[in-house]
Each structure stands twice: as C-alpha cells, then as structure tokens.
Amino acid sequence: MPEPRDSARPGGIAGSELPGPFPVGAYAALLRDQLRRRARVQLFGEVWNLRPARTKVFFELRDGAGAVPCSMWRNEWEALDGTERLADGARAVVAGGPDYYPGSRTSSPSFSFLVRDLRAAGEGDLLAQLERLRRTLDEEGLFKPQKLLSRRLLPRSIGVVTGESGKARDDVLAGLRRRGWAGRLVWAFAPVQDRHAAPAISRALSDLAGWGQVDVIVVARGGGSLADLFAFCDESLCRTVALLAVPVIASVGHHTDRTLIDDVAAASCSTPTHAAETAVPLHCDQARTALLGTGRRLEVHGRRAVVERARALARLSRAPAEHVARQRRARHQQARELRAASRRRLAHERDLTAVHLRVLGRKAQVVALARERAGQRTALGARELDRASRAALALTRRDLERLSLALDAHDPDRTLARGYALVSDHAGELVTSADAARSAGRVGIRFADGQVPARVEDEGS
Amino acid sequence: MSDAPHTYESAAGRIEEIIRRLDSGEAGLRETLDLVREGRGLVDFCASELEAVGHDLEQLRLDELVARLEDGAGGGEAAGQ
Numbered sequence: 001m002p003e004p005r006d007s008a009r010p011g012g013i014a015g016s017e018l019p020g021p022f023p024v025g026a027y028a029a030l031l032r033d034q035l036r037r038r039a040r041v042q043l044f045g046e047v048w049n050l051r052p053a054r055t056k057v058f059f060e061l062r063d064g065a066g067a068v069p070c071s072m073w074r075n076e077w078e079a080l081d082g083t084e085r086l087a088d089g090a091r092a093v094v095a096g097g098p099d100y101y102p103g104s105r106t107s108s109p110s111f112s113f114l115v116r117d118l119r120a121a122g123e124g125d126l127l128a129q130l131e132r133l134r135r136t137l138d139e140e141g142l143f144k145p146q147k148l149l150s151r152r153l154l155p156r157s158i159g160v161v162t163g164e165s166g167k168a169r170d171d172v173l174a175g176l177r178r179r180g181w182a183g184r185l186v187w188a189f190a191p192v193q194d195r196h197a198a199p200a201i202s203r204a205l206s207d208l209a210g211w212g213q214v215d216v217i218v219v220a221r222g223g224g225s226l227a228d229l230f231a232f233c234d235e236s237l238c239r240t241v242a243l244l245a246v247p248v249i250a251s252v253g254h255h256t257d258r259t260l261i262d263d264v265a266a267a268s269c270s271t272p273t274h275a276a277e278t279a280v281p282l283h284c285d286q287a288r289t290a291l292l293g294t295g296r297r298l299e300v301h302g303r304r305a306v307v308e309r310a311r312a313l314a315r316l317s318r319a320p321a322e323h324v325a326r327q328r329r330a331r332h333q334q335a336r337e338l339r340a341a342s343r344r345r346l347a348h349e350r351d352l353t354a355v356h357l358r359v360l361g362r363k364a365q366v367v368a369l370a371r372e373r374a375g376q377r378t379a380l381g382a383r384e385l386d387r388a389s390r391a392a393l394a395l396t397r398r399d400l401e402r403l404s405l406a407l408d409a410h411d412p413d414r415t416l417a418r419g420y421a422l423v424s425d426h427a428g429e430l431v432t433s434a435d436a437a438r439s440a441g442r443v444g445i446r447f448a449d450g451q452v453p454a455r456v457e458d459e460g461s
Numbered sequence: 462m463s464d465a466p467h468t469y470e471s472a473a474g475r476i477e478e479i480i481r482r483l484d485s486g487e488a489g490l491r492e493t494l495d496l497v498r499e500g501r502g503l504v505d506f507c508a509s510e511l512e513a514v515g516h517d518l519e520q521l522r523l524d525e526l527v528a529r530l531e532d533g534a535g536g537g538e539a540a541g542q
Binding site for chain 2: 152153154155156159173176180181182183184185186187188189204207208211282284287288291294295297298299301302305306309
C-alpha cells in the first residue's frame with residue numbers, strides 16, 4: 001500500500017505491530033481493485049429479495065449453505081430474456097465476479113457480486129419445499145380446524161403476537177381504534193424474521209391460548225421479502241396454529257405474499273389494521289348507537305301495546321253514541337242529497353218543458369202557416385171549382401138547350417101542330433099502317449088540339 | 462322467555478327476533494309485554510358488554526403475565542411446603 005501523505009494522519013495504536021494507520025479511502029480503493037482482479041465465475045442458487053433500483057438491480061443468491069449479495073446493471077438486466085419471471089425463490093445461474101463500491105464521506109460502501117450474465121433455471125428448492133409442505137398440511141386437514149372455530153362478534157380480550165418494535169404494532173392499535181374497541185389487549189412480543197422467530201411465535205401462541213383469557217389472537221408482521229417471511233411457513237408453527245382452540249387471525253407481509261400460516265389460520269388479512277378489524281367484527285360505536293335505537297323501539301312497542309289497547313277500549317265505549325250520531329249525520333246527508341236531487345230534477349223538467357213549449361210553438365206556427373196555405377189553396381180551388389161548375393153548368397145548359405131543341409124537333413106534338421095527326425087503336429098503340437087501321441076498325445085520331453074517335457071503313461067494301 | 466344469553470352475538474340475535482315479532486304486530490298484549498321485558502334485559506346485557514370494551518384500552522404483556530403466574534405458583538408451592 002502506498003505511504004499516506006496526509007499531514008493530518010493520526011498516530012497508530014500504541015503497542016500494535018500492524019502497519020498503518022492508512023486513509024480508509026485508499027484502503028477501500030485497494031480492496032476494490034483486489035476484488036476485481038479475482039477470477040470471473042458462474043454461480044447458481046435461488047434468487048431472493050429482488051430489488052430493482054434506478055441504475056442497478058439488487059438481489060441475493062442463496063442456497064442452504066450460504067448467500068452472496070448480487071447486483072446487475074439495469075440496462076444489462078433488461079436486455080436479458082425471461083427476467084420478468086424471476087421472483088423470490090427462483091433458481092438462477094449468474095456469471096460475474098466480486099466487486100466493491102468504496103463509498104465516500106457521504107455514501108455507504110457495499111460489496112456485491114457484479115453479475116454480467118444470468119440465466120433463469122426453474123423453481124427453487126425452497127419454494128418447492130414450501131409447496132410440498134402446503135400440500136401435506138392440506139391433505140392432513142390442518143387448514144380446516146381453525147376455520148371451524150366460532151369467533152366472537154365482540155371479544156373482550158385479544159392477544160397479539162408481533163415484533164416489539166415493528167410498525168405492525170401501531171397498525172393493530174389503529175385498527176382497534178377504528179372499531180371503537182378498548183378492551184384488554186395482551187401483547188406477546190416475539191422475533192418475526194430470523195431462525196428464532198418460529199419457535200418463539202409458537203410458544204407465544206400456546207401461552208396465550210393456554211392462559212384461557214383471550215377470545216382471539218392476531219399474528220401480525222409487516223411486509224418483507226418471502227425470505228424474511230419464511231418463519232411463518234415453519235411446519236411446527238403451522239401445526240401449532242392449526243390445533244389451537246383459540247381462533248388465530250394472520251396478517252403476514254403484503255397482500256401478494258402467501259405464507260403457510262395464512263392457510264392454517266382462521267382468517268388471513270392483508271394488513272395488521274385489517275386483521276385488528278377482523279378480530280373485532282362489530283363496530284362498537286355503531287353498535288352502541290344501534291343499541292340505543294333498539295332500546296327506544298322496545299319502549300315504543302311496550303308503550304304502544306298498552307296505549308293503543310286503552311284507546312281501542314275508549315273507542316268501543318263511545319261506539320253506540322257515535323254510531324247513532326253517525327247514522328243521524330248519514331240520514332241528514334241523504335235528506336240534503338234528496339232535496340238537492342229534487343231541485344235538480346225540477347229544474348231539469350222545467351227546462352225540458354220550456355224546450356217542449358218552444359218546440360210546440362214552432363210546430364203551431366208551422367201548422368197555422370200550413371193551414372193558411374191550405375185555406376188559400378182551398379179558396380183558390382173553390383174559385384176554380386166555381387168557375388168550373390159555372391162553366392160546366394153553362395155547357396150543360398147549352399147541351400140541354402141543344403138537346404131540348406133536338407127533342408123539340410122530334411116532339412110529335414110539334415108535328416101535330418104543323419097539321420099532322422096520330423092514329424092509335426083502342427089500346428092506345430100507334431097505328432102506323434093502313435092495314436093496322438083496317439084491322440083495328442075503330443081508332444082514335446089525335447090532332448094538335450085534341451083527339452077524335454073514328455071508324456075505319458074500307459071504301460072498297 | 463329464553464335462557465339468559467352468554468354472548469353478545471346470541472343476545473343481539475335474540476333482540477332481532479324480538480323486534481321482528483313486535484314489528485309484525487301479531488303479538489298479543491301479554492306476549493308483547495313479556496317480549497319487551499326480555500328485550501330490555503338483553504339490551505342491558507349488550508350495553509354492559511360494550512361498556513366493558515368502551516373505556517380505556519388495557520394493555521398487558523404476556524411475558525409479564527407469565528412471570529407473575531410463575532411467581533404466584535412458586536410462592537404457592539413454597540407456602541404449601
């Protein structure tokens with residue numbers, strides 16, 4: 001190492017035979033150079049705690065015997081195929097070498113295996129073990145017993161297993177406050193991340209359940225990588241939870257994490273706050289308000305049951321008089337309606353009669369007019385008849401005169417007057433021939449001035 | 462009247478039954494008065510349950526409780542001896 005030239009270099013530790021002291025920056029740079037000179041190799045293991053940052057992607061490569069912190073430049077990471085499938089527990093092969101960031105007065109140093117290439121190599125052993133254990137517990141029916149336990153709507157006492165310094169503790173308190181719950185809370189603090197966590201949590205759970213005073217137990221831990229949460233996949237812990245007589249509500253990690261305790265517990269929640277609310281299903285403030293309302297409703301029912309019946313009795317006692325009054329009012333009403341109906345009927349009839357009168361008047365006028373016209377026609381007819389009769393009379397008279405003249409022309413008396421005579425026999429029958437006159441012997445001769453008998457004598461004889 | 466309830470939920474359930482029966486209007490006077498009396502008792506029980514978790518949060522530590530119990534047990538054994 002080059003000799004430091006810093007004039008402010010302090011003296012070394014008295015009695016120490018080691019060289020130096022050297023400036024730490026120079027030592028860090030030397031360390032980085034030495035590490036970078038080491039051979040580049042390939043490693044394989046399981047990827048855990050994957051954390052993409054602005055320029056680099058960080059993760060740890062683990063197996064059962066150890067682990068190495070790794071980093072990879074982000075542009076190289078994104079150029080790889082299949083990295084989107086890499087998650088905690090995935091098996092991978094990496095190529096690269098050790099690197100060291102020496103840090104500065106304002107930034108922390110860090111060691112990492114700088115990965116220059118990577119290949120995903122399937123599911124990791126730890127995840128496979130986890131799935132096998134999950135199937136085993138399920139097949140043994142250990143996922144069910146907790147879910148069959150009845151949980152109280154309003155627990156009086158709640159046990160909480162969590163880390164003493166974690167944020168989960170405050171979240172549980174916040175959840176209980178939101179429920180308006182302020183009963184007895186028993187904290188069972190335990191480590192929640194290392195190899196001591198699972199036995200400690202199991203012991204805390206057993207102690208809480210054995211105490212017999214808690215109605216429900218919340219197991220809470222904040223978020224972290226699946227590796228950090230692995231304590232909650234411990235087989236012994238899960239078997240303990242499954243067989244507890246007190247319901248356990250688990251809230252381990254974030255909602256994307258699923259540990260085995262989530263499967264065996266009575267309920268699994270995404271946050272400690274939610275777990276606390278699940279432990280107290282009843283919203284106490286609302287329940288108090290509702291209870292007041294229920295009390296009032298009961299009072300109303302009790303009072304109404306008596307008061308309504310008293311009112312019914314009073315109504316019954318007044319019923320006869322009210323019935324008579326009601327009937328009287330009904331009859332009065334009917335009488336009023338009757339009178340009103342009569343008035344309406346009379347008015348209607350009056351209106352109808354007026355209409356009839358108007359119609360009759362119009363008809364009388366029509367009849368009078370017709371009669372007048374008929375009289376006029378009759379007078380006209382009479383005059384025409386008179387004229388016709390007079391004309392007919394005159395005509396008849398003329399015919400009569402003509403006939404009379406014609407008759408007179410044929411009247412024998414007129415012939416007699418002109419000097420002719422009529423001969424008739426003794427029976428009065430006209431004798432119109434000489435033979436008839438001879439046969440008759442005696443005849444009568446009628447002249448215009450009278451008749452004289454005569455005797456026919458034949459001059460020949 | 463049913464037996465005295467042991468839990469808040471059984472009391473709350475019975476209160477709901479009582480209210481439903483009373484709301485139906487089918488209960489006679491005697492039954493109504495009995496139900497109201499029973500309901501009052503249940504409301505008082507629920508109120509006492511809520512009262513028990515309604516004041517100051519009591520926070521205990523399990524390790525202290527265990528230690529106290531162990532001390533008590535040890536003292537008792539010593540007294541027994």
